[in-house]
Amino acid sequence: MEWNKNGLLPLEWFKQMREQSPVILSENHMVWNVFKYEDVKAVFTNYEVFSSQGAPDSEDPLEYSILRQDPPKHRQLRKLVSQAFTPRVIESLAPKIKAITTSLLDEAEKKGHMDAVAEFTSPLPITVIAEMLGVSMEHREKFKEWSDALVGDHAEDFYQCQREMNEYFSVIAEDRRRHPQEDLITKLVQARIDNEHLSDLEIIGFCILLLVAGNETTTNLISSAMLGIDSLPEVRAQLLADPTLIPGAIEETFRYFSPVQLMFRHVKEDTVLRGQELKKGQFVHIWMASANHDEDVFERPEQFNIHRNPNPHLGLGSGIHFCLGSQLARLESKIAIETLLERFPDFRRDRSAELTRMNSSMMFALKELPIRFS
Numbered sequence: 604m605e606w607n608k609n610g611l612l613p614l615e616w617f618k619q620m621r622e623q624s625p626v627i628l629s630e631n632h633m634v635w636n637v638f639k640y641e642d643v644k645a646v647f648t649n650y651e652v653f654s655s656q657g658a659p660d661s662e663d664p665l666e667y668s669i670l671r672q673d674p675p676k677h678r679q680l681r682k683l684v685s686q687a688f689t690p691r692v693i694e695s696l697a698p699k700i701k702a703i704t705t706s707l708l709d710e711a712e713k714k715g716h717m718d719a720v721a722e723f724t725s726p727l728p729i730t731v732i733a734e735m736l737g738v739s740m741e742h743r744e745k746f747k748e749w750s751d752a753l754v755g756d757h758a759e760d761f762y763q764c765q766r767e768m769n770e771y772f773s774v775i776a777e778d779r780r781r782h783p784q785e786d787l788i789t790k791l792v793q794a795r796i797d798n799e800h801l802s803d804l805e806i807i808g809f810c811i812l813l814l815v816a817g818n819e820t821t822t823n824l825i826s827s828a829m830l831g832i833d834s835l836p837e838v839r840a841q842l843l844a845d846p847t848l849i850p851g852a853i854e855e856t857f858r859y860f861s862p863v864q865l866m867f868r869h870v871k872e873d874t875v876l877r878g879q880e881l882k883k884g885q886f887v888h889i890w891m892a893s894a895n896h897d898e899d900v901f902e903r904p905e906q907f908n909i910h911r912n913p914n915p916h917l918g919l920g921s922g923i924h925f926c927l928g929s930q931l932a933r934l935e936s937k938i939a940i941e942t943l944l945e946r947f948p949d950f951r952r953d954r955s956a957e958l959t960r961m962n963s964s965m966m967f968a969l970k971e972l973p974i975r976f977s
Contacts, residue, residue: 611969612892617892617893620638621639621893624638626639626878626879632885634885634887634888635879635886636887636888637876637888637889638890638894639899641899641900642877642894643889643890643917644917646887647920647924648922650673650922651871654673654871655677655868656869657672662804664765664808664811665812667802667808668809668812669681680796681923683791684791684809688927688930688931690930696934700938701938703730704943708723708943718974719826719973723825723939724821724826725747727825727935728817728818729743729817731817735817736817737779737784737785737788746818749764749811749814750815750818753815754966755961772810773803773807776788776792776803776810791810813928816926816928817928819966820926820932821862822968823967824853826968828940829940829952830860830958830972831856831907842909842944846941846944848909848910849937849940851909852940857916857919858901859896861891862918862966862967862968863920863966864891864892864965865888866920867887867888867889868886868887870883891920894917895916895917901914919932949976949977950975951974951975953975956971958971
């Protein structure tokens with residue numbers, strides 16, 4: 604893709620690492636980087652050796668979220684919220700997602716242009732997950748700011764947003780204890796595991812994770828799909844001729860762009876991976892973005908192929924930590940792209956603006972995506 608010449612995706616680096624150093628220890632001898640599909644999947648699925656468990660005495664709420672738990676606690680926490688993400692519940696959200704999408708595009712049409720990130724791909728999933736949680740949309744811009752800080756590489760911003768979100772959700776959780784509502788936060792404060800309520804840190808960690816995971820990945824997924832469609836005329840033509848190809852295009856977006864580029868684990872016991880000796884206490888960076896371009900698994904991985912089948916990408920994780928909101932992300936993205944192509948089949952990226960990536964090792968996220976409708 605012509606836009607990738609500016610290095611937005613480090614595909615050549617991934618390829619070099621897969622070929623020359625598929626499992627390599629960092630210079631400080633504390634972090635292993637893993638690049639091959641087979642190894643990335645092995646780390647994902649073997650939680651008994653490669654742990655997600657957060658620090659037990661941490662005051663960081665995210666350390667108590669489902670993302671940072673191993674079984675059996677992980678299983679218990681996932682069961683708590685899985686009822687909110689069943690296929691039936693997700694499908695019932697389709698009319699609301701369509702209405703939000705239409706409203707956002709109505710506003711953009713009045714101007715004839717939009718920054719797709721700020722005005723479309725970000726507010727859509729934020730609005731959906733905020734309503735599910737039961738939080739006010741008046742803080743929508745703050746939610747996006749927090750989300751970007753949590754997945755960014757700036758430590759001070761990360762800790763500042765943690766403090767702000769902690770305070771914000773503590774107030775809401777206390778309100779739901781006194782005044783229950785039909786929302787996810789009420790369900791969390793009322794929930795019991797082994798006859799005990801969740802701790803404040805567990806509730807806040809859940810809220811932060813759901814808010815961020817519920818919007819950041821989907822924002823980047825829709826933005827990347829738009830970028831792919833704009834860059835490849837043959838893809839646009841095929842999707843316009845046959846909208847049933849859109850779900851396949853979404854899956855290929857998960858693979859090619861990998862909205863989540865890497866995840867983290869720590870080694871629970873000494874082990875060997877691809878001939879390398881990993882020691883207890885060391886950390887592991889699992890590069891999903893590299894695994895999704897592994898030539899051993901994907902034919903011509905450098906090509907954006909919406910007909911790719913099978914497409915066993917790791918864009919949504921694997922094993923027990925496979926993304927809980929995967930069907931919601933897929934549905935939001937499908938409706939967003941479907942509606943965009945119906946309304947503006949000839950939308951174009953404004954190429955006078957340079958594409959820049961958010962400062963995040965963890966996410967592939969565009970800062971802006973200027974779009975024109977005519």
